[in-house]
Amino acid sequence: MTVLKSQLIVALDVATLDEAKRLVRALEGIVDTFKVGSQLFTASGPEAVRYLLKEGKQVFLDLKFHDIPHTVASAVAAAISIQEGGRGIMMCTLHALGGLEMLEAAAQAARKEAQATGVKRPLLVVITVLTSEAKKDNIPRLVLERCALAKHAGLDGVVASSQEAALIRREFGKDFVIVTPGIRPKGSAAGDQKRVTTPADAIVKGSDFLVVGRPVVEAPDPAAAAKQILEEIKQANLTS
Ligand code: C5P
Numbered sequence: 696m697t698v699l700k701s702q703l704i705v706a707l708d709v710a711t712l713d714e715a716k717r718l719v720r721a722l723e724g725i726v727d728t729f730k731v732g733s734q735l736f737t738a739s740g741p742e743a744v745r746y747l748l749k750e751g752k753q754v755f756l757d758l759k760f761h762d763i764p765h766t767v768a769s770a771v772a773a774a775i776s777i778q779e780g781g782r783g784i785m786m787c788t789l790h791a792l793g794g795l796e797m798l799e800a801a802a803q804a805a806r807k808e809a810q811a812t813g814v815k816r817p818l819l820v821v822i823t824v825l826t827s828e829a830k831k832d833n834i835p836r837l838v839l840e841r842c843a844l845a846k847h848a849g850l851d852g853v854v855a856s857s858q859e860a861a862l863i864r865r866e867f868g869k870d871f872v873i874v875t876p877g878i879r880p881k882g883s884a885a886g887d888q889k890r891v892t893t894p895a896d897a898i899v900k901g902s903d904f905l906v907v908g909r910p911v912v913e914a915p916d917p918a919a920a921a922k923q924i925l926e927e928i929k930q931a932n933l934t935s
Pocket residue numbers: 706708732757822823824825826827854855876877878886888906907908909910
């Protein structure tokens with residue numbers, strides 16, 4: 696990955712669009728990629744995505760679609776149709792538990808909708824095992840199975856903890872996208888996340904994108920917190 700800045704995705708896990716806007720302004724010139732997840736999307740809908748696109752930001756829409764194939768395909772098409780100035784979302788998530796048919800339907804819908812509307816097709820990534828889950832037996836095996844499912848369905852990659860990132864990179868090659876949440880810079884609280892990692896460790900293990908919520912969103916100085924993470928990413932890229 697060459698665009699270091701875009702390796703950091705800040706999760707706009709806040710209650711209102713106004714709060715999200717304040718955060719985006721506070722991070723102006725530092726962070727250019729933001730995640731809109733179920734909290735903000737439920738509160739403010741596609742308006743949150745349109746706002747970010749208008750501001751020239753990249754949007755990761757993390758709604759973890761999991762439903763019957765037809766419904767998920769329609770939801771993916773709807774997500775891609777949220778556009779501003781010829782740009783749409785850069786990435787969105789689907790749940791591996793939806794199965795192969797659902798994932799294939801999503802991949803097909805994404806290609807069709809992007810082509811029909813003339814936007815770049817977003818990356819489609821699959822949730823393997825949530826980073827808040829620690830008790831499942833044999834997580835690495837489950838993660839690899841779900842990576843294989845994603846690849847088989849023609850998707851771009853997965854969301855996985857850095858604990859599995861090195862294994863995924865080895866098995867699925869350099870073009871398979873790995874997105875890692877559960878990032879905790881030294882000294883920050885884990886919250887409900889169990890399989891946490893530092894920004895540097897995630898990069899060294901082979902993650903392409905790091906998703907960071909509370910360590911930035913709840914920091915007394917979000918800009919300083921983001922800068923510190925970016926510095927760590929930079930150092931790790933130099934050494935890995
Ligand atoms: O606040 P924190 O840094 O833990 O936020 C992590 C973000 O990444 C949350 O928005 C959460 O929904 C998301 N996420 C996750 N685990 C996954 C997929 C997404 O924590 N497997």
